[in-house]
Amino acid sequence: MEVKAMNFNLLPNEILLAVFEYLNGNDLFHTFYGLNARINALLYKQYRCYYFNFFVLPKRNFDLICQQHIPMITDRVLALHLSDSEWTPGQVDLFFSHIPSLRQFTQLRSLSLSYLGSKEILNTPNIHHLNIEISGYYFIDGRQWEDLIRNYLPKLRTFHLSIKNYSYIVQSMTEEQIDELMNSFRTSFWIDERRWFVRCMSNEDCISFETVSNAFHYTDKKPPIVFKSTDSQDNIERLYTTMRNISDVTLFNQPISSKIYFPKLDSLSVKCPINDQYWSMISNLHDVSSLSLDFT
Numbered sequence: 001m002e003v004k005a006m007n008f009n010l011l012p013n014e015i016l017l018a019v020f021e022y023l024n025g026n027d028l029f030h031t032f033y034g035l036n037a038r039i040n041a042l043l044y045k046q047y048r049c050y051y052f053n054f055f056v057l058p059k060r061n062f063d064l065i066c067q068q069h070i071p072m073i074t075d076r077v078l079a080l081h082l083s084d085s086e087w088t089p090g091q092v093d094l095f096f097s098h099i100p101s102l103r104q105f106t107q108l109r110s111l112s113l114s115y116l117g118s119k120e121i122l123n124t125p126n127i128h129h130l131n132i133e134i135s136g137y138y139f140i141d142g143r144q145w146e147d148l149i150r151n152y153l154p155k156l157r158t159f160h161l162s163i164k165n166y167s168y169i170v171q172s173m174t175e176e177q178i179d180e181l182m183n184s185f186r187t188s189f190w191i192d193e194r195r196w197f198v199r200c201m202s203n204e205d206c207i208s209f210e211t212v213s214n215a216f217h218y219t220d221k222k223p224p225i226v227f228k229s230t231d232s233q234d235n236i237e238r239l240y241t242t243m244r245n246i247s248d249v250t251l252f253n254q255p256i257s258s259k260i261y262f263p264k265l266d267s268l269s270v271k272c273p274i275n276d277q278y279w280s281m282i283s284n285l286h287d288v289s290s291l292s293l294d295f296t
Contacts, residue, residue: 009036017047025052029069030061044072051079055114056087066098079110092116129158139163139209142184142198159196162210173207178228181209186230197231222247269294
């Protein structure tokens, strides 16, 4: 059977634009720009859904895109991901040296800033939705967040916060210190004005503070040792209903509230013989794809 090669230049504009949708902006310009005037025109004038992920982009390519291409398409950029990681140090400040203001991005829907070491976030007063993840060895308490939001993010309406700290920080924190941090998220700003609620969870090697969300799924394979929440309707029973994996084989041999059940498990480890309370918490195994039985 003879296979005929197709000339890329013969493809209609509609097909090319459909292909473009599968690539981020970095790859689009690196792959297609400069092939011919027709494709350049498609990139600059017709394609309208640019997503740029600069997370690991070499500086040379980053500078080229920011200096030559982005100024031509600012009204068609839907998402930007910038990073100040060890692979791309200073990228956020460098981006704003090329593009002085985000106001040019009139269609921007998502701005992701990883390993942020810049204060440019304080110059974005029109942000309505903000998702922040912090991982390290320090905490920013509720009063500090309140000051930042009141002074620099006055239009913020949706706020998702996740702060995680590991290792010795967890071991050295007392319950009084945890309660003090939680109380900083119990002011009228958080509870009454914004109705943003925060929960704290910790186990042997991690402690987290995060805003309560209906879309939350607990991903650890063991239940938390500590659970606290500023939302009176948020409790450990509700948390368990989101668990998908249980690797603690002794869990069902421990005293557990009769109100707890696990309706969404897909991975389960159990120590035999199985305790009677197991059957009240797991009514069926229809969705379980991985089952491990410990007979030791």
